[in-house]
Amino acid sequence: MLDCLATGWVSSAGRYVNQFESMVADVARSKFGVATSSGTAALHLALIVAGVQPDDEVLVSDLTFVAPVNAIRYVGAWPVLVDAEPHFWQMDVSRVEQFLTQDCHRSNGATINSRTGRRVRAIIPVHILGHAVDMDPLLDLAGRYDLVIIEDATESLGGTYKGRPLGSIGRIGCFSFNGNKLLTTGGGGMLVSDDEQLAKHARYLSMQAKDDPVRYVHEHIGFNYRLSNVQAAIGVGQMEQLDRFVAAKRAAGDRYDRGLANIAGVGLPAERRDVFSSRWLYTVLIDRDRYGMSNMELLTKLGEQLIETRPLWQPVHLNRPYRDATVVGDGIAERLYAQALSLPSSVGLTDADQDRVIASIAAVAVAR
Numbered sequence: 001m002l003d004c005l006a007t008g009w010v011s012s013a014g015r016y017v018n019q020f021e022s023m024v025a026d027v028a029r030s031k032f033g034v035a036t037s038s039g040t041a042a043l044h045l046a047l048i049v050a051g052v053q054p055d056d057e058v059l060v061s062d063l064t065f066v067a068p069v070n071a072i073r074y075v076g077a078w079p080v081l082v083d084a085e086p087h088f089w090q091m092d093v094s095r096v097e098q099f100l101t102q103d104c105h106r107s108n109g110a111t112i113n114s115r116t117g118r119r120v121r122a123i124i125p126v127h128i129l130g131h132a133v134d135m136d137p138l139l140d141l142a143g144r145y146d147l148v149i150i151e152d153a154t155e156s157l158g159g160t161y162k163g164r165p166l167g168s169i170g171r172i173g174c175f176s177f178n179g180n181k182l183l184t185t186g187g188g189g190m191l192v193s194d195d196e197q198l199a200k201h202a203r204y205l206s207m208q209a210k211d212d213p214v215r216y217v218h219e220h221i222g223f224n225y226r227l228s229n230v231q232a233a234i235g236v237g238q239m240e241q242l243d244r245f246v247a248a249k250r251a252a253g254d255r256y257d258r259g260l261a262n263i264a265g266v267g268l269p270a271e272r273r274d275v276f277s278s279r280w281l282y283t284v285l286i287d288r289d290r291y292g293m294s295n296m297e298l299l300t301k302l303g304e305q306l307i308e309t310r311p312l313w314q315p316v317h318l319n320r321p322y323r324d325a326t327v328v329g330d331g332i333a334e335r336l337y338a339q340a341l342s343l344p345s346s347v348g349l350t351d352a353d354q355d356r357v358i359a360s361i362a363a364v365a366v367a368r
C-alpha cells in the first residue's frame with residue numbers, strides 16, 4: 001500500500017492488480033484472472049461473457065446470499081431457484097436433474113423450460129460456507145443440456161472438490177474479497193477462467209469497454225468494475241497468508257466440532273469425503289425440541305453475553321423480488337434456515353474465545 005502511495009499508482013492500473021490476478025488464478029488453477037470491484041461485479045460480468053441473454057433462465061442455489069441471484073436479474077434473465085440437499089446444505093444436484101429432465105425439452109440444440117418457453121442457459125452452483133456443491137454430476141448435466149457453469153466460489157476460496165480447486169471446475173469461477181470473506185481487499189472480487197476470450201471480454205467490460213482509450217471510442221456498454229491498485233496491494237498481502245487463514249478456519253472448525261459434539265439438539269456441519277472445505281463459516285443446526293430453544297432464541301441469549309451469531313440467509317424465494325420465481329425442491333432450504341446458526345468464525349478467534357462460545361451453548365442445554 002505504501003508503495004502505491006509513494007509511486008502514485010493508486011487507481012485501476014498498476015502492478016499489484018496484475019500480481020493479485022495471477023496469485024488468485026494460480027490458487028484457483030486457472031489460466032486467467034480478472035480483478036473486479038466486488039464479487040457481485042464478477043458474477044455480473046461472468047453472466048454477460050457467458051452469453052446469458054435477457055429472458056433466459058439460470059439455475060442457482062436457493063439457500064445463498066442473494067448476490068448471484070441479483071446478478072441474474074441485472075442481465076435481464078430469470079433465476080430458477082434450486083433447493084439445498086440436507087447433508088452438506090449445498091445446491092441439490094438431483095433437483096437440477098429433475099428440473100432439466102421433467103420440466104424442460106430440447107429444441108434446436110437449446111434447452112427450453114416447457115412451462116415458461118424460455119431458454120435455460122446457465123447454472124450458478126454456489127459453494128456455500130466453504131464447502132462444495134457436488135460438481136461431477138452437475139458437469140455431466142451441463143454437458144448434456146448445453147449449459148454454462150459459473151461457479152460462485154465467493155465463500156469457498158481455498159477449498160477443493162476431488163482435488164480440484166473450487167472456482168476452477170466450471171467455465172468461469174467468481175471470488176469475493178469483501179470484509180467478511182476468507183481474505184479481503186476491503187471490497188473486491190475476481191473472475192477466473194481458462195478461456196482467454198472470456199477473460200479478455202470481461203476485462204474489457206470491467207474498464208468501460210474502451211475500444212480506443214485515447215479517443216474515447218466505445219463499441220459496447222461497459223462498466224466501472226475494476227479493482228484499484230491499492231486494494232490489489234492489500235490482496236497480495238492477504239494472499240501470502242491464504243494457507244494460514246485456511247488452516248486457522250479448519251482448526252477452529254475442528255475445535256467447535258469437538259466441543260459441541262455431545263450437546264443434544266446441536267447438529268454439526270459435515271464435510272463430504274471428497275471435499276476439502278475452507279470451513280469459512282461455522283454453522284450449526286439447532287433442534288428446538290431437543291436443545292430447548294430455537295436458533296433465534298439462542299442468538300439473543302448469546303448476544304446478551306456479547307457473542308455475535310447469525311442465522312443463515314432467508315431462502316431467496318421468500319424475498320420479495322423473487323416470490324414468483326420458479327423453485328425446484330421440497331422445502332429443505334426453509335428447514336435449514338429455521339434451524340441454522342453461524343458461530344464466530346474469524347481467523348483471529350482465539351481458543352479461549354471459542355471455548356467461551358462452546359461453554360455458553362452447553363450451559364443452555366444443561367440449564368433445561
Ligand SMILES: *Cc1c(COP(=O)(O)O)cnc(C)c1O
Pocket residue numbers: 038039040041064065067068126152154155175176177178187188189
Ligand atoms: C459475498 C458473496 C457474494 C458477493 O460478493 P461481494 O464482494 O460482497 O459483492 C456473492 N455470492 C455469495 C454467495 C457471497 O457470499
